Amino acid sequence: MTERLSARRLLSLLTDDFAELPPPGRQTAPDGPLAWPGYGASRARAAGRTGESESVVCGTGRIEGTPAVLIAFEFGFLGGSLGQATGDRLEAAYAHARAHRLPVVPLVATGGSRMQEGMLALTQLQRVARQSALTRAAGLAQLAVARDPTTGGGWATLGAGADVTLALPGAQIGFAGSRVRPPDADPAAYTAEAQLAAGSVDAVVAPEELRATLGHWLRLLTRPSGAPAPVPAPLGATDAPGSGREAVRRARAPERPRARAYLDAYFTDRREISGDRCGGADPDGMLCGFGTREDAHGTRTVAYAAQTGTATRPAGFRTAARLIRLADRLGIPVLTLVDTPGAANDAAAERQGVGPAVAELFGAVAAAGTPVTTLLIGEGGSGGALALAAPGRTWATPDSYFSVIGPEAATAILKRPPERADETAGLLRLRPQDLAELGVIRTSEQVFPGTGDRRS
Incomplete structure (x- = not known):
């Protein structure tokens, strides 16, 4: 299993100049929109453990020289779950990418939607899908990294919905998280390697190779050209067949x-x-x-x-x-x-x-x-x-x-x-x-x- 890094530690390893985007100013009720007992205390404990006020850190930085908007999930903050404030941050990050013509790099590690916010949390997936669609229509690349774990709606939108999806070795990846799968489910089916074999991710990348791999991909995906590809020269026979x-x-x-x-x-x-x-x-x-x-x-x-x-x-x-x-x-x-x-x-x-x-x-x-x-x-x-x-x-x-x-x-x-x-x-x-x-x-x-x- 790959070591689980904090969002900011991962960002520091991938970029030299990460600058966080200002978080949107949504005011969250003490126990959230559903008045879930103890939700406010859970958020406070998560903030104390991680130093973060939400489950995602969004900003800009260069990866191997190519500027991008990065979205890093902090799994230590309530399992990287998505709530209303998470949706606000994601929407703002995508809007910034379109305004500045930048590719988007989600670094996903999430258990899914936040139970304490009910359907209001689940509907954030629609917001994410909309932002992804607008970014796709703008001709901007989305290059995701599925970390451990990447499950639920976060996998079904930010991860699997990207143009190119990379995964870390041994990462748990699947729509169903470990607590909701059938009791007889084969755990090997929910891994990065299994998703690669099933055609759902493009490559499994070792952590020490992630920065170079992301940099290479970003260079490839951010060089538009209107000129046709030249015809390759023949490598075999040069004379016409007689029959x-x-x-x-x-x-x-x-x-x-x-x-x-x-x-x-x-x-x-x-x-x-x-x-x-x-x-x-x-x-x-x-x-x-x-x-x-x-x-x-x-x-x-x-x-x-x-x-x-x-x-x-x-x-x-x-x-x-x-x-x-x-x-x-x-x-x-x-x-x-x-x-x-x-x-x-x-x-x-x-x-x-x-x-x-x-x-x-x-x-x-x-x-x-x-x-x-x-x-x-x-x-x-x-x-x-x-x-x-x-x-x-x-x-x-x-x-x-x-x-x-x-x-x-x-x-x-x-x-x-x-x-x-x-x-x-x-x-x-x-x-x-x-x-x-x-x-x-x-x-x-x-x-x-x-x-x-x-x-x-």
Whole structure:
């Protein structure tokens, strides 16, 4: 279990210049709005133990050079619970962030809403959700850290509702706190590690790495750019395939460069997001995140969603859609790398909603206002590949193919004998040069030497 630090101690470790925002001036009745017996005395004891007058400390500071609004929960003050005065502070912090165009960093450690204030405490979650929505609409990033514990409404708003959510190792994280779970509940399901596996947090970060990690993320998420991401240079073959069969063989070759090789060559550094926030993750099939790119436009951030050559799971499509929507809100250009034989089509994928997941990604790409650049680097199998491709801004490497469906499946659908699959591959006109002639992709000397420049 990670050591539980006080709010101010944590802020001092993460920033060099933290300045607290003036707390709003709400006057709280001695025993609160419900006249709960002994509530005033409990608050006084909490203040004496912690030196705080409420369960959150809000202010501004620089993390590794990037200014931000920070919201640090003090768990020692009534379990970091949310009451009316907490809501006042949170609302003021978010309003300050929007007024000064600053990202928001909630450092969450809470047991949930404050019982002694009843429904008036619970409704603070609506205030928080509203402030988060306004901040999202303003194009400002929200980067949360889930500490121990992060439960109840604090997890369901400030934590899980952030654009990127990090967690400390071993932290208790879950909507249900330890005192209200079923008696037979598996405690391992309520941990940072379990939430990462379920796609609800993006990374588990060691305390000693938290400052550098937050600083890196803040730099990535606060560099908008209107220029499209450049097309990556091909890392494999440079000559055109002679036949459809040859195009398919090249794209399926084990030695062909895959997504990680392209990302390593393209970025100087990068950070991954993980999970669809719907209970799933596809870390082996879809790589998503943000990276630093040095190009003619200077040092800037490019978001990426890259298939790895396997069948893409529903969670992978949803994670890519999440990535593209986030990049769009923050004004960050997107690079997508297409490489999949198609969407996963097993029974589990159908139960997980593969059709709606593909539809969601199609919609995210279609609606994006930020420029999306696509490079086909391997197999382009049917709608599961096309969903990640930008209309009018897709290029292809010489060791790739794009097809309405794989040639073997097309052969079966057309009721041809299996031995005619190679012939079918030729008829499908799936080679990169065929796709360029059909106007499906764009070509350039950089990606496909000898083709000149063509635009769809």
